[in-house]
Amino acid sequence: MCQLREKEKTNRQLREKENTNFLIPVVKRKKRERELAQPHATFSTRKELKMKQESAFTIYGANQHFHLASCNFEMATTLSEAYRDNPLHLHHIIPLDFSSIRTLPDSHAWPQSEDDDDNNKDNYDNDDGPCIPIIDLMDPNAIELIGLACEQWGAFQLKNHGIPLNVMEEVEEEAKRLFNLPVNRKLKALRSGGGATGYGRARISPFFPKHMWHEGFTIMGSSCDDAKKMWPNDYARFCNTMDNYQNQMKMLAEKLTNMIFNLLGVSEEQKAWINTFPQLCEAVQLNFYPCCPEPNRAMGLAPHTDTSLLTILHQNQTNGLQIFKEGAGWVPVHPHPHTLVVHTGDILHILSNSRFRCALHRVMVNGLRQRYSMAYFYGPPMDYVLSPLVLHSLPLFRSLSVKEYIGIKAKNLGGALNLIRMLQN
């Protein structure tokens, strides 16, 4: 135990040392960090709230979604270290017992923003207007189409992806089985204050003044420990399904990453980590959005980008996911049968030197239908050094390890990309 603490301390000291490499002068950076991260700030104007939300969006993926497959322990330690300075209070972890709620509590009533007025939340599922591309992975031009979608949207839908239908059906079934458990059973697998896996609210929760209409369950590596707490005698089905889903998604993520890296012109050496199981980072996040008595005033999942290189998401046939596009506002991502949603995350944004967007997305809720989604997050190993892979212009970001990036996000919440942006003359 003591050795463990010593190791954590040494790691922390090393990281602090690494942090002195920032190109932004430390004093200036600290000021920016403080400005960006005021967890319990009150928001006097709607604009201020919106700005805060937009600056907070970048944390979500980093905090929740990374996993070093063969080194769960190291991963959990890293995340715990990152969270230790911002431990969460229980009320930011324990979801509301949505099954007993008939009216929207004030704690979950979000102010409407100008964006929503423009886009009209009521119409978020209408069929007119732009939508993210649907790409057929069997299309001979799939690589080019994916490249274009990443540049223009930072997201696309993928069909003929090769994931067997039964894998998707089973993961959806198990997610439903989990979230439909009585609340006291789910709470047995509650995430701890500095923990990364298990049941709980979205980890970005403390950075928004209102709570989200959402329950989540995070898996990093094997889900058995957490599953046993909820189903002491019947956990194997859940674990096997999640393992299977993770394996299938990993193969698809590797394939997409290879295609994208080829498009960028990345060398074989630079992409050597892709097939080096077991060192990469991966995680599964199960999301549940119960029916809401006042969906127009609630928020399923607040705006954020994922920190991953890629996120692959299966959603049940219920609308709610939206992607922000300049000029178009919040664009709905309608579920299509057997089609997966792919988001590009912060890491791909950095590696592509901003050529590919990281999609800002959020989830709206529904008055009539429950929504479920199962996100798979994929990225390079924790010690992988992130810096633009192919340069046609000056690098826009300084180099840093995945681990350090996660640390910056955990400390600062929003604006992590801005904090690592090189100051251009």
Ligand SMILES: O=C(O)CCC(=O)C(=O)O
């Ligand atoms: O539920 C969804 O569609 C999106 C979930 C998501 O963005 C996430 O888990 O990071």
Ligand SMILES: [Fe+2]
């Ligand atoms: Fe996300």
